[in-house]
Amino acid sequence: MITSIPHLFNEQMTETDVDLGAVTAPSGVLVLGMASWIDYWPQVGRPLSERARKAAVSGGGHLHGSEGSEPRAGTCEAIAVGAAAGRPLPVRAQTSASPFDGEPTIAVLEVGLGLPWTGSEDGEPLQLGDLPVDRCGMVLGDARALDGFTGLDGQSTDGLADVTYWGKYEDDIHEHFGGDRIPQHLSGYGPRGWLDLPLAEAEAIAEQLETWTREGPGNGLMVAIDAHTDFHRFNRAGWNHPLLAGMIEVGGCSVLGLGWDPGDHSIRHRGERAYGQVYPATLEARADEAVLRWTIPPYAPDVDERS
Template sequence: MTETDVDLGTVTAPSGMLVLGMAGWIDYWPQVGGPLSERARAAIAASGGHLHGPEETEPSAWMCEAIAVAAAADRPLQVRARTSASPFDGGPTIAVLEVDLGLSWLGRDDGEPVRLGDLPVDRCGMVLGDALALDGFIGLDGQSTDGLADVTYWGKYEDTVHARFGGDRIPQHPSGHGPHGWLNLPLAEAEAVAERLRTWTREGPGNGLMVSVDAHTDFHRFNRAGWNHPLLAGTIDLDACQVLGLGWDPGDHSMRHHGERAYGQVYPATLESRAGEAVLRWSIPPYEPDR
């Protein structure tokens, strides 16, 4: 199977604590035992490791998961991916994610990897960044960070609605595919535009048009930053830190990672030595039909 190395840029961790976690739940940590940065600090003091909610957490202790490790606070940290072909559409998917931590290797003398735990692939994507900065991450259902929102529409009557109401094509995939809509509208205007489309649909042809209003949360900014990247990867600034978001194609996720931890779809995170330097590695085996 052909694999390709991809440079994903850099992240920064001025707190000295780097987290790889589930983007759909990154703002949920205060509800499962304390802020993410506090959990990360405790894990790193114990040589780094896997974070999740207490066993009695509702709806599940495993809804929030992350890996926390120590990292250099004074320099950008290089991020790379090795890709393999998706069984869904043949496009590239992440098989290995690596982050140079900017620290000397202090693990086993023989250089063997140190197992930190494992993570599922969140259908909402993954986030890699400074633990302290991520304490302020505005998630899926949060408020707009700048008072703006995006409106998109798609479905059975998309062409008719476009002819009547307008809207630009908004590519949300490297192929150029995407819905119609409007970007960067004031929030109240975005809601009004969406309601006009919904009203027209209700009073006209009926069901068949999907309309979405996406406030400019940090989560949505991740999505936008990765729309045109082959791996749906993009960086944003969060509390003066460079933070990386990684999306997953819904079809690929359904075929390879559906069910996530509940169905054993988890993948190992390790600390490894590369030329005497510490590297965080998350390994997602390429798809094999007979597995």
């Protein structure tokens, strides 16, 4: 079930402190991880929930790839912390203007953990590690629930799929086969297609479109079939949110997905860990309560870009 997030921006997009809703962590362990790798953890060692619980018991920490190795590019990474099991955990973002298009983008993600602050009396932040921004998005949710997260190549969770098409012969296809405009941005822009089709029907329609185009006008149409994986569901839930944020239910828990504009990502986060584009995660005190904070500093062009 997809749960909408309240629309909290005005048309000028001037707000810099945004309520993104609340996640739940009945296991008592909360994870912020790279979306394209969440279902990959069993291939590099123990399940995510086991590794996350161990880190949380020790006060929280950074998880990455094979245990005992150094963080490296091109593998799964996450931050794990303890959290209150019996209450919603509020999530807020602070924004800064994107150097790509000037639109607000996430600069700080902060999650109230529902637990008392047990760090230093002066509230000095505790360093947990750092994370790159996954170009496919980030996931925030209960560690145990995320063990069952269906990723990019996973199976449909409800037997349904979406079919979309776009490209040179889009208008010709629309004239012959129909398909609604599917807005995937606040501007109302998006491909045409059909949502919530039985998977077999979706595959048959996609094949029909591709065959008609190939045998008729030729190359010039892109067709996508998106099974209702958890990955696709959180992307879809964020289509019309200014920060591409979407809340879905996974394993009975409220889980938040965060998408990234490709243009903005290519400027601010390009290269990810391989190029040192990683950002600190900390535990901090807010009114004697512990919060998880992930900080993405404002973009600053390097010397070559300024010259």
